[in-house]
Amino acid sequence: MNEQQLLQVFAALLFLSGFGAIATTKNLVKMIMGFQVMIWGANLALFAGGLVNGQVTFFSTSLVVISISIGASVEALALSLVILAYRRYGTLNPWEIRRLAH
Amino acid sequence: MSYEITLVLGIMLVGVTFVALLVRKLVWSLILLFYSSIVFGALLIAYGAAFAGLFHIITFAGAVSVLFMVILMIVGAEAWEYPDKLGKDNLVGMILAILAAIPLVLLVSNFEPFPGRITEQVQLSGLTAQPDGALGFLWLLRSWDLLLVVILVAAAMLGVMNLFSREGGVEK
Numbered sequence: 001m002n003e004q005q006l007l008q009v010f011a012a013l014l015f016l017s018g019f020g021a022i023a024t025t026k027n028l029v030k031m032i033m034g035f036q037v038m039i040w041g042a043n044l045a046l047f048a049g050g051l052v053n054g055q056v057t058f059f060s061t062s063l064v065v066i067s068i069s070i071g072a073s074v075e076a077l078a079l080s081l082v083i084l085a086y087r088r089y090g091t092l093n094p095w096e097i098r099r100l101a102h
Numbered sequence: 103m104s105y106e107i108t109l110v111l112g113i114m115l116v117g118v119t120f121v122a123l124l125v126r127k128l129v130w131s132l133i134l135l136f137y138s139s140i141v142f143g144a145l146l147i148a149y150g151a152a153f154a155g156l157f158h159i160i161t162f163a164g165a166v167s168v169l170f171m172v173i174l175m176i177v178g179a180e181a182w183e184y185p186d187k188l189g190k191d192n193l194v195g196m197i198l199a200i201l202a203a204i205p206l207v208l209l210v211s212n213f214e215p216f217p218g219r220i221t222e223q224v225q226l227s228g229l230t231a232q233p234d235g236a237l238g239f240l241w242l243l244r245s246w247d248l249l250l251v252v253i254l255v256a257a258a259m260l261g262v263m264n265l266f267s268r269e270g271g272v273e274k
Contacts, residue, residue: 003108010112014119021123029128029173033135036166037119040142047146047154056151064146064154072161079173086177 007048015041028082028092032075039071111145114138132170139163 001009014037021034043064050060082092089097115138122134139162146155 003105006105006108006112010116013116017116017120017123027128029170029177030123030131033128033131033170034123036135036162037123040119040139040162043158044142044145047149047151051149056149061151061154064151065157068154068158068161072166075166076169079169083173083176092177 003054004048004051007044007051011041011044011048013041014038014044017041026093026095028085028094029079031094032078032082035078036071036075039067039075043067043071107148108145111141111148115141115145128174132167132174135170136163136167139167 018034018037018039018041021037022031025031025034046063046067047056047060050057050063085097086092089100091097091100118134118138118141122131122138125131125134140159143155143159143163146152146158
Protein backbone atom coordinates (compact mmCIF):
# COMPACT_ATOMS: atom_id res chain seq x y z
CA MET A 1 0.00 0.00 0.00
CA ASN A 2 1.54 3.27 -1.07
CA GLU A 3 0.96 6.73 0.37
CA GLN A 4 -1.90 7.48 -2.00
CA GLN A 5 -3.85 4.39 -1.01
CA LEU A 6 -3.09 5.06 2.65
CA LEU A 7 -4.57 8.53 2.37
CA GLN A 8 -7.59 7.08 0.60
CA VAL A 9 -8.12 4.64 3.46
CA PHE A 10 -7.95 7.50 5.95
CA ALA A 11 -10.38 9.48 3.83
CA ALA A 12 -12.79 6.55 3.78
CA LEU A 13 -12.53 6.19 7.55
CA LEU A 14 -13.22 9.88 8.06
CA PHE A 15 -16.21 9.76 5.74
CA LEU A 16 -17.64 6.71 7.47
CA SER A 17 -17.11 8.20 10.93
CA GLY A 18 -19.07 11.28 9.94
CA PHE A 19 -21.78 9.22 8.29
CA GLY A 20 -22.11 7.04 11.36
CA ALA A 21 -22.35 10.08 13.61
CA ILE A 22 -25.10 11.57 11.47
CA ALA A 23 -27.03 8.31 11.37
CA THR A 24 -26.83 7.49 15.06
CA THR A 25 -26.92 10.72 17.04
CA LYS A 26 -29.97 12.55 18.35
CA ASN A 27 -28.46 16.00 18.55
CA LEU A 28 -28.49 18.44 15.64
CA VAL A 29 -25.18 20.03 16.59
CA LYS A 30 -23.53 16.60 16.68
CA MET A 31 -25.04 15.86 13.28
CA ILE A 32 -23.39 18.95 11.85
CA MET A 33 -20.11 17.87 13.41
CA GLY A 34 -20.51 14.57 11.60
CA PHE A 35 -21.20 16.44 8.40
CA GLN A 36 -18.00 18.39 8.93
CA VAL A 37 -16.03 15.17 9.28
CA MET A 38 -17.61 13.87 6.07
CA ILE A 39 -16.40 17.03 4.32
CA TRP A 40 -12.92 16.36 5.64
CA GLY A 41 -13.04 12.85 4.24
CA ALA A 42 -14.08 14.17 0.85
CA ASN A 43 -11.31 16.78 0.94
CA LEU A 44 -8.72 14.17 1.83
CA ALA A 45 -9.96 11.91 -0.97
CA LEU A 46 -9.66 14.78 -3.45
CA PHE A 47 -6.18 15.54 -2.19
CA ALA A 48 -5.09 11.92 -2.37
CA GLY A 49 -6.54 11.63 -5.85
CA GLY A 50 -4.25 14.32 -7.15
CA LEU A 51 -1.00 12.84 -5.91
CA VAL A 52 1.37 11.83 -8.69
CA ASN A 53 4.40 9.90 -7.47
CA GLY A 54 3.91 11.33 -4.00
CA GLN A 55 3.83 14.92 -5.26
CA VAL A 56 0.79 17.14 -4.94
CA THR A 57 -0.62 18.84 -8.02
CA PHE A 58 -2.16 22.25 -8.46
CA PHE A 59 -5.43 20.78 -9.73
CA SER A 60 -6.11 18.74 -6.60
CA THR A 61 -5.12 21.64 -4.36
CA SER A 62 -7.60 23.86 -6.17
CA LEU A 63 -10.32 21.28 -5.74
CA VAL A 64 -9.57 20.97 -2.04
CA VAL A 65 -9.70 24.74 -1.53
CA ILE A 66 -13.01 24.98 -3.37
CA SER A 67 -14.40 22.06 -1.36
CA ILE A 68 -13.29 23.68 1.90
CA SER A 69 -15.06 26.90 0.97
CA ILE A 70 -18.28 25.20 -0.02
CA GLY A 71 -18.25 22.88 3.00
CA ALA A 72 -17.73 25.70 5.46
CA SER A 73 -20.50 27.72 3.86
CA VAL A 74 -22.97 24.85 3.99
CA GLU A 75 -21.99 24.15 7.57
CA ALA A 76 -22.56 27.76 8.61
CA LEU A 77 -25.96 27.68 6.95
CA ALA A 78 -26.84 24.44 8.75
CA LEU A 79 -25.83 25.94 12.09
CA SER A 80 -28.05 28.94 11.45
CA LEU A 81 -30.94 26.59 10.72
CA VAL A 82 -30.20 24.78 13.99
CA ILE A 83 -30.53 28.06 15.87
CA LEU A 84 -33.82 28.78 14.12
CA ALA A 85 -35.14 25.32 14.99
CA TYR A 86 -34.03 25.66 18.60
CA ARG A 87 -35.73 29.03 19.00
CA ARG A 88 -38.92 27.68 17.45
CA TYR A 89 -39.15 24.28 19.13
CA GLY A 90 -36.86 24.60 22.14
CA THR A 91 -34.98 21.37 21.57
CA LEU A 92 -32.13 19.97 19.51
CA ASN A 93 -33.55 16.47 19.23
CA PRO A 94 -34.66 15.92 15.61
CA TRP A 95 -37.28 13.33 16.60
CA GLU A 96 -38.84 15.70 19.09
CA ILE A 97 -38.74 18.52 16.55
CA ARG A 98 -40.57 16.30 14.10
CA ARG A 99 -43.15 15.41 16.74
CA LEU A 100 -43.68 19.04 17.65
CA ALA A 101 -43.96 20.07 14.01
CA HIS A 102 -47.04 17.90 13.49
CA MET B 103 6.90 12.91 2.10
CA SER B 104 7.72 9.78 4.04
CA TYR B 105 5.32 6.94 4.52
CA GLU B 106 5.77 6.97 8.30
CA ILE B 107 4.79 10.61 8.71
CA THR B 108 1.69 10.03 6.62
CA LEU B 109 0.78 7.03 8.74
CA VAL B 110 1.29 8.87 12.04
CA LEU B 111 -0.61 11.98 11.00
CA GLY B 112 -3.41 9.92 9.47
CA ILE B 113 -3.83 7.77 12.56
CA MET B 114 -3.83 10.90 14.72
CA LEU B 115 -6.43 12.51 12.48
CA VAL B 116 -8.77 9.53 12.32
CA GLY B 117 -8.36 8.61 15.98
CA VAL B 118 -8.99 12.07 17.35
CA THR B 119 -11.93 12.59 15.02
CA PHE B 120 -13.44 9.26 15.99
CA VAL B 121 -13.14 10.08 19.69
CA ALA B 122 -14.59 13.54 19.05
CA LEU B 123 -17.67 11.98 17.48
CA LEU B 124 -18.07 9.39 20.24
CA VAL B 125 -17.72 11.64 23.29
CA ARG B 126 -21.02 12.86 24.70
CA LYS B 127 -20.08 16.32 25.87
CA LEU B 128 -20.25 18.64 22.90
CA VAL B 129 -17.62 20.95 24.34
CA TRP B 130 -15.10 18.12 24.27
CA SER B 131 -16.21 17.24 20.76
CA LEU B 132 -15.58 20.82 19.71
CA ILE B 133 -12.11 20.87 21.27
CA LEU B 134 -11.14 17.56 19.71
CA LEU B 135 -12.43 18.63 16.28
CA PHE B 136 -10.37 21.79 16.63
CA TYR B 137 -7.31 19.65 17.27
CA SER B 138 -8.05 17.24 14.44
CA SER B 139 -8.57 20.10 11.97
CA ILE B 140 -5.08 21.33 12.84
CA VAL B 141 -3.72 17.82 12.25
CA PHE B 142 -5.51 17.74 8.89
CA GLY B 143 -3.95 21.05 7.92
CA ALA B 144 -0.54 19.79 9.03
CA LEU B 145 -1.01 16.73 6.82
CA LEU B 146 -1.72 18.92 3.80
CA ILE B 147 1.21 21.20 4.61
CA ALA B 148 3.54 18.22 4.98
CA TYR B 149 2.72 17.20 1.41
CA GLY B 150 3.59 20.64 0.10
CA ALA B 151 0.05 22.01 -0.21
CA ALA B 152 0.72 24.87 2.19
CA PHE B 153 -2.06 27.08 0.86
CA ALA B 154 -4.72 24.40 1.17
CA GLY B 155 -3.50 23.39 4.62
CA LEU B 156 -3.45 26.92 5.98
CA PHE B 157 -6.81 27.64 4.38
CA HIS B 158 -8.21 24.53 6.04
CA ILE B 159 -6.85 25.54 9.44
CA ILE B 160 -8.12 29.11 9.10
CA THR B 161 -11.56 27.96 7.98
CA PHE B 162 -12.28 24.99 10.23
CA ALA B 163 -10.05 25.56 13.27
CA GLY B 164 -10.79 29.26 13.18
CA ALA B 165 -14.11 30.31 11.76
CA VAL B 166 -16.16 27.14 12.09
CA SER B 167 -14.93 26.37 15.61
CA VAL B 168 -15.85 29.86 16.75
CA LEU B 169 -19.22 29.42 15.08
CA PHE B 170 -19.77 26.15 16.93
CA MET B 171 -18.77 27.82 20.18
CA VAL B 172 -21.28 30.62 19.66
CA ILE B 173 -23.97 28.06 18.86
CA LEU B 174 -23.24 26.16 22.07
CA MET B 175 -23.38 29.38 24.06
CA ILE B 176 -26.70 30.35 22.50
CA VAL B 177 -28.29 26.94 22.93
CA GLY B 178 -27.19 26.66 26.52
CA ALA B 179 -27.44 23.76 28.92
CA GLU B 180 -29.08 21.27 26.58
CA ALA B 181 -26.12 21.16 24.26
CA TRP B 182 -23.48 20.59 26.88
CA GLU B 183 -24.46 17.03 27.53
CA TYR B 184 -27.21 14.88 26.15
CA PRO B 185 -28.29 11.27 26.56
CA ASP B 186 -27.43 9.29 23.47
CA LYS B 187 -27.13 5.55 23.89
CA LEU B 188 -26.55 3.09 21.11
CA GLY B 189 -29.45 0.70 20.83
CA LYS B 190 -32.05 -0.64 18.46
CA ASP B 191 -32.82 2.84 17.21
CA ASN B 192 -29.26 3.20 15.98
CA LEU B 193 -29.09 -0.24 14.36
CA VAL B 194 -30.24 1.04 10.97
CA GLY B 195 -27.62 3.76 11.04
CA MET B 196 -24.85 1.34 11.85
CA ILE B 197 -25.99 -1.02 9.08
CA LEU B 198 -25.98 1.87 6.61
CA ALA B 199 -22.47 2.82 7.70
CA ILE B 200 -21.29 -0.75 7.13
CA LEU B 201 -22.99 -0.84 3.73
CA ALA B 202 -21.24 2.37 2.80
CA ALA B 203 -17.94 0.95 4.05
CA ILE B 204 -17.98 -2.11 1.81
CA PRO B 205 -17.62 -0.33 -1.58
CA LEU B 206 -15.06 2.06 -0.17
CA VAL B 207 -12.90 -0.77 1.12
CA LEU B 208 -13.25 -2.57 -2.19
CA LEU B 209 -12.44 0.66 -3.98
CA VAL B 210 -9.12 1.14 -2.27
CA SER B 211 -8.22 -2.53 -2.62
CA ASN B 212 -8.69 -2.49 -6.43
CA PHE B 213 -10.92 -5.56 -6.28
CA GLU B 214 -12.62 -6.52 -9.54
CA PRO B 215 -15.85 -8.50 -9.21
CA PHE B 216 -16.09 -9.61 -12.84
CA PRO B 217 -12.60 -9.85 -14.27
CA GLY B 218 -12.64 -9.65 -18.03
CA ARG B 219 -16.20 -8.53 -18.70
CA ILE B 220 -15.88 -4.87 -17.88
CA THR B 221 -12.52 -4.69 -19.59
CA GLU B 222 -13.95 -6.20 -22.78
CA GLN B 223 -16.75 -3.66 -22.84
CA VAL B 224 -14.31 -0.85 -22.41
CA GLN B 225 -12.13 -2.23 -25.18
CA LEU B 226 -15.12 -2.42 -27.49
CA SER B 227 -15.79 1.22 -26.85
CA GLY B 228 -12.24 2.08 -27.78
CA LEU B 229 -11.40 3.66 -24.45
CA THR B 230 -8.37 1.60 -23.58
CA ALA B 231 -5.70 4.25 -23.26
CA GLN B 232 -5.11 5.40 -19.74
CA PRO B 233 -5.13 9.19 -19.58
CA ASP B 234 -2.21 11.02 -18.13
CA GLY B 235 -2.64 13.78 -15.63
CA ALA B 236 -3.29 14.55 -12.05
CA LEU B 237 -6.37 12.38 -11.63
CA GLY B 238 -5.37 9.67 -14.08
CA PHE B 239 -5.57 7.02 -11.40
CA LEU B 240 -9.36 7.41 -11.40
CA TRP B 241 -9.32 5.72 -14.77
CA LEU B 242 -8.10 2.55 -13.10
CA LEU B 243 -11.16 2.60 -10.85
CA ARG B 244 -13.72 3.14 -13.63
CA SER B 245 -15.24 -0.28 -13.12
CA TRP B 246 -16.23 0.63 -9.60
CA ASP B 247 -17.46 4.17 -9.80
CA LEU B 248 -20.97 3.29 -10.93
CA LEU B 249 -21.41 0.63 -8.25
CA LEU B 250 -20.05 2.99 -5.62
CA VAL B 251 -22.41 5.76 -6.63
CA VAL B 252 -25.43 3.45 -6.69
CA ILE B 253 -24.70 2.01 -3.24
CA LEU B 254 -24.00 5.40 -1.70
CA VAL B 255 -27.16 6.89 -3.16
CA ALA B 256 -29.19 3.93 -1.90
CA ALA B 257 -27.63 4.24 1.55
CA ALA B 258 -28.31 7.97 1.59
CA MET B 259 -31.95 7.41 0.61
CA LEU B 260 -32.38 4.81 3.33
CA GLY B 261 -30.75 7.16 5.80
CA VAL B 262 -33.08 10.00 4.90
CA MET B 263 -36.07 7.67 5.15
CA ASN B 264 -34.81 6.51 8.52
CA LEU B 265 -34.32 10.04 9.76
CA PHE B 266 -37.75 11.29 8.78
CA SER B 267 -39.90 8.23 9.32
CA ARG B 268 -39.16 7.27 12.91
CA GLU B 269 -40.94 8.80 15.83
CA GLY B 270 -37.85 8.37 17.96
CA GLY B 271 -37.41 7.69 21.62
CA VAL B 272 -39.13 10.83 22.81
CA GLU B 273 -42.55 9.33 23.11
CA LYS B 274 -41.34 6.14 24.76
